[in-house]
Amino acid sequence: MADRESAKEARSFSHPRSTRSHTSVGSLSAAACNSGFLFLLLFLSVILISPAAASGKKIIFDTDPGTDDAMALMLALHSPELDVRAITVVPGNTTAKQGLENALRMVSLANRCEIPVAAGAQHPLFQKLITAEFWHGKNGLANIELPPSKCKVDARFGPDLIIELVRGAPHEITLVPVGPLTNIALAIQKDPSIVPLVKEVVLMGGSIKGGNVNAAAEANIYNDPEAAQIVFQAGWPLTMVGLDVGDKTLLGRKHLEQLARTHGPVNDFIYSVAKFLVELSEKFGSDGTPMYDPLAVGVAVDANLVTAPLMHVDVETRGEFTRGETVANRRGEVERNVLRGDRYIIEGLDKVRPNAKVCIDVQADRFLQLFVSRIQGK
């Protein structure tokens, strides 16, 4: 709360100054140009030292915590490049209730009670929730019992909080959703005018090389395909950090050893979560656990970690075998078929407008070392 107040102060502090300095430069004679210049210097120094500018990229972290959500959240909270303005909880890996409890306990563990944590949707838009205790443990956090939270839940509804924060800091907020896209879709539905005010969306979800729920769909998108289609078609800058690229970032025994060498409440919690996941992945024949959600945070920290060409992506909401698939047009064009008599003929090609940067490759070692270095000793 204190942070948000100081950010507000910083904004109200800098904008009137900006207006005043323009007015003075415009109205003064040439002889007064020097004082105009001094005003400009003063204005720039205020901008450069104000807390809003000095702190990192403002993000809202929308999450269904979740083991890899836990790692992603702790990466976000310990990356100076990011300024986590709110955490909104969505059902997915766990129920909404369990997810909220997990988020509050993690924020408390990190001593960051000033960050609002809000409950959001209680179920997907049009279907029953599918929870994933099978992969994440009974409580969604690898069966690790964190101490009860010192932090209190924010009373606002998650999508409303998203709307409020975006409107309060136009063009400054990056949304980082790492669960089903229900909360983000609800925010758009309730107030579509936020779309051009969001700086960008970096989401974990989808795949252009097959799914993990089934042959076609990735879990976050599968858990609410209609919401995902709303988010992909909203018309804002969007980066898709999918399953297929997450599968290239395997955290393994080597990284566990690195985390075991240092200690701290967050370090030790993440070590235990990672150990649970590495052991689980070994049971299924892999020598590391994919860092799906943490990679989305990694891309928010440093977009150069990934190769992400522009594509047009639609979310399949009806297919018999493909509901929840992210269907990406890699060629950027579709055939134009025109009815002539009893058949269609191909007349040419129409360009399609890209709506997403789709991550297809990642500097995995650099990302994994970034992750370990941010968690060590915390």
Ligand SMILES: [Ca+2]
């Ligand atoms: Ca997640």
